[in-house]
Amino acid sequence: MLKIKVFGHKAPDTDSVVSAIAYAWYLDEIKKQPAMAYVLGEINKETSYVLDRFGFEAPPILDKVVAEDKIVLVDTNNPDELLDTIKDAHLLEIVDHHKLVGGISTAHPISITMRPMASTASLIYTLINPELHNLSKEMAGLMLSAILSDTLEFRSPTTTDEDKEIAEELARLAEVDMSELASEMFKMKSDISHLDAEGLITMDSKVFDIHGKQIRVSVIETTDTTPALAMKDDIKKGMVSHAESNGLADVLVFVVDILNEEATLIVATDEAKSLAEKAFNVKIENDTVVLPGVVSRKKQIIPALQS
Ligand SMILES: [Mn+2]
Secondary structure (H helix, E strand, O other), rough: OOOOEEEEOOOHHHHHHHHHHHHHHHHHHHHOOOEEEEEEOOOOOOHHHOOOOOOHHHHHHOOOOOOOOEEEEEEEHHHHHHOOHHHHHHHEEEOOOOOOOOOOOOOOOOOEEEEEOOOOHHHHHHHOOOOOOOOOOHHHHHHHHHHHHHOOOOOOOOOOOOHHHHHHHHHHHHHHHHHHHHHHHHHHHHHOOOHHHHHHHHEEEEEEOOOOOOHHHHHEEEEHHHHHHOHHHHHHHHHHHHHHOOOOOOEEEEEEEEOEEEEEOOOOHHHHHHEEEEEEOOOOOEEEEEEEEOOOOOHHHHHHHOO
């Protein structure tokens, strides 16, 4: 029997990978519906670290789906963040915490669970009902990692009281010190020494429709902005060439300082500059501007750019 394929968005982050693993486990072990987790691209250093720490294998990379495939989407409902062949497959379910973007249609009724929580892992926790299902220490640790990653250890304004309560419960089950885990994760996330400008631009990145233009909005979350900002000139060149070769109107890069809770925006074109000046109500002298308090693409950056 063909297993259900569970996966999240392209440029997978910790929440999308962990959510695929956790939900595939739930379908497979608890609901007795054979399922397996996949990813749509290389996993990042933070995600490798938490998989390793809690004893999980990286899910295999999926590069296409076919008509026979039964699929479940986690941590996205956006066809632009999925495979081109996605409409060919038999979609069973969506579990997500992003805004509803539309564009996916199905031939059959499907289950959709979407809530404004800070991570898909938090939402999956509420669906799994862990009291009944004896979540393993390892799975609890993994799911906790996803919440810490998406909330930047509760600094992001997306964080709800429920996310915090769930994280505390998972930390108890996993017997893990949350702040120790978060600081190890952020250390891994902040290591960009293996990445060139294109790697930095696409590491944590999504394309949005902003006033009718397709614009890539990239974030580099770090506890030390120095290495990324030292590469600013290379990054700017990379932003222009990435936009050109991918048919995009522009690329914006936000270097997010997790600990000081601010973002440094890098702009490479006059259009990006005037878009950002209006969106954030700032004057950009040269090619960067510091935006105090800005850490969340979902809740702060995109709404400002689209307003
Ligand atoms: Mn997420």
